[in-house]
Amino acid sequence: MTGWVVIAGLGPGAPDMVTPEITAALRDATDVVGYIPYVRRITPRDGLRLHESDNRVEIDRAQHALQMAAEGKRVVVVSSGDPGVFAMASAVFEALEHGPETWRSLDVRVLPGITAMLAAAAASGAPLGHDFCAINLSDNLKPWNVIEKRLRLSVEADFAMAFYNPRSKSRPDGFGAVLKILRETCEPQRVLIFARAVSTPEQEINVVFLCDAKPEMADMRTVVLVGSSLTRVIDCDAKQIVYTPRSVSQ
Known part of the structure; x- marks a missing residue:
């Protein structure tokens, strides 16, 4: 199984502000990684593992997501708002830059969201x-x-x-x-x-x-x-x- 990482923005809070593109990525994911309150916005389902973590461990969270993708898992890293605005996209790319060379062959994508x-x-x-x-x-x-x-x-x-x-x-x-x-x-x-x-x-x-x-x-x-x-x-x-x-x- 080929793994990937999607870095997704869940918008400012309202469910109808989550884009269809992000909804589709969450439907295909095997794992969701993120700060505790953001992960709890995701509806649990069979076959989906939710990984909650504290707000000050962004690099650890990013490394975990990339490692799971390297193992073949389909990982969505969730942020509120837009993931590129003071959120997880930069942390994932920082972990990617300094991580194992093999991570650079992974499919890593950023899906925009509506920022606050x-x-x-x-x-x-x-x-x-x-x-x-x-x-x-x-x-x-x-x-x-x-x-x-x-x-x-x-x-x-x-x-x-x-x-x-x-x-x-x-x-x-x-x-x-x-x-x-x-x-x-x-x-x-x-x-x-x-x-x-x-x-x-x-x-x-x-x-x-x-x-x-x-x-x-x-x-x-x-x-x-x-x-x-x-x-x-x-x-x-x-x-x-x-x-x-x-x-x-x-």
């Missing part, structure tokens, strides 16, 4: 309608000074921004430092969107101005979108719509 910033943007309008960037605020794999430099340069370039992993129990103060930098460099009426558990029944979309933003508005289930200086809010009857115009005047 796109689901959050759609739920709130079109805040990423012009140039934007995404920054992972976790300092687990890079130092804080790198995060701060990228944040300041992104503000200087007037990008709209998407913040992943803004705040957690182990990092309660980092997002407060981010808000402090934004207040030093942006106008008080800069638009922020706190999108929590987007696409799930627990979804919350909170649109605020920078002057009113508080660190506790974010947690690990939240993606934070920050508008550019051009981003606008339309007050409609049912909700506020946030969008960034498609053009920049000379």
Whole structure:
């Protein structure tokens, strides 16, 4: 039996946001590997083994998947959102690069998913309608000074921004430092969107101005979108719509 590895994004949470391509890969898989809550989104069935692991063992998880594929198993490595956006695709390729030469003959594919910033943007309008960037605020794999430099340069370039992993129990103060930098460099009426558990029944979309933003508005289930200086809010009857115009005047 010829093995393979598919690195798949399960989307932001709603089952109907999992693509048909990924559903087909899961139907053909013999093994699913991933972080505990993501693996638990997979429906068990006969002939499918589910391998759960902690969030900080990405390389071990990737090596396990590649080794099983080398043994002839059909392995799906699951991430939330898109696997290439702060997720497992890079970890698998890092393990592949540094692993046995025989792994390089394996069929390894990445299947895209809907990442949280796109689901959050759609739920709130079109805040990423012009140039934007995404920054992972976790300092687990890079130092804080790198995060701060990228944040300041992104503000200087007037990008709209998407913040992943803004705040957690182990990092309660980092997002407060981010808000402090934004207040030093942006106008008080800069638009922020706190999108929590987007696409799930627990979804919350909170649109605020920078002057009113508080660190506790974010947690690990939240993606934070920050508008550019051009981003606008339309007050409609049912909700506020946030969008960034498609053009920049000379």
